[in-house]
Amino acid sequence: GQQVKQSSPSLTVQEGGISILNCDYENDMFDYFAWYKKYPDNSPTLLISVRSNVDKREDGRLTVFLNKSGKHFSLHITASQPEDTAVYLCAAGIGANTGKLTFGHGTILRVHP
Amino acid sequence: EAAVTQSPRNKVTVTGGNVTLSCRQTNSHNYMYWYRQDTGHGLRLIHYSYGAGNLQIGDVPDGYKATRTTQEDFFLLLELASPSQTSLYFCASSDTGDEQYFGPGTRLTVL
Numbered sequence: 429g430q431q432v433k434q435s436s437p438s439l440t441v442q443e444g445g446i447s448i449l450n451c452d453y454e455n456d457m458f459d460y461f462a463w464y465k466k467y468p469d470n471s472p473t474l475l476i477s478v479r480s481n482v483d484k485r486e487d488g489r490l491t492v493f494l495n496k497s498g499k500h501f502s503l504h505i506t507a508s509q510p511e512d513t514a515v516y517l518c519a520a521g522i523g524a525n526t527g528k529l530t531f532g533h534g535t536i537l538r539v540h541p
Numbered sequence: 542e543a544a545v546t547q548s549p550r551n552k553v554t555v556t557g558g559n560v561t562l563s564c565r566q567t568n569s570h571n572y573m574y575w576y577r578q579d580t581g582h583g584l585r586l587i588h589y590s591y592g593a594g595n596l597q598i599g600d601v602p603d604g605y606k607a608t609r610t611t612q613e614d615f616f617l618l619l620e621l622a623s624p625s626q627t628s629l630y631f632c633a634s635s636d637t638g639d640e641q642y643f644g645p646g647t648r649l650t651v652l
């Protein structure tokens with residue numbers, strides 16, 4: 429089965445609004461969680477990540493929330509801008525230096541002016 | 542910032558053909574990865590390596606071989622290419638195995 433799942437294939441938000449992207453996972457051994465951003469015809473780049481010993485991490489307009497009991501993590505983007513329009517991929521890994529991430533299928537975020 | 546390059550950027554071959562995709566990273570990262578990206582499937586890990594001469598099997602390894610010849614170079618081999626292997630292939634590298642830096646991708650078409 430799919431170990432990391434993004435149930436919403438797409439999301440549309442008005443400029444200035446808050447974008448909320450969600451990710452569910454199955455393996456409760458995962459303890460590293462990340463969000464990558466991908467523009468069309470470009471490669472993915474890391475946006476923000478968090479380890480399981482915290483339940484929230486902020487970086488500018490980005491916040492990751494982690495709910496380990498619910499096997500769920502989310503990315504909140506405040507003051508969404510048209511340049512935030514991209515594919516967002518969630519990823520999860522087990523332990524430090526394991527070398528392997530499992531990615532979700534991605535959510536297309538469209539921010540309309 | 543890590544520099545990961547891939548070659549070729551585009552490749553067209555025929556069913557049964559032999560293809561080698563190349564990846565080089567110049568930041569002395571330990572880990573290197575090969576992924577394929579397909580609509581509806583996201584990024585799927587084919588093979589990865591944590592050092593020269595090491596190879597680990599990923600989640601979708603069938604039909605692919607890989608070889609890590611040096612710290613910098615990681616190759617993906619398709620010895621009998623099939624149309625189902627038409628995809629966008631990304632190479633990535635990482636120092637610790639967490640934050641991964643991706644190359645620009647290789648678009649492979651198997652006719």
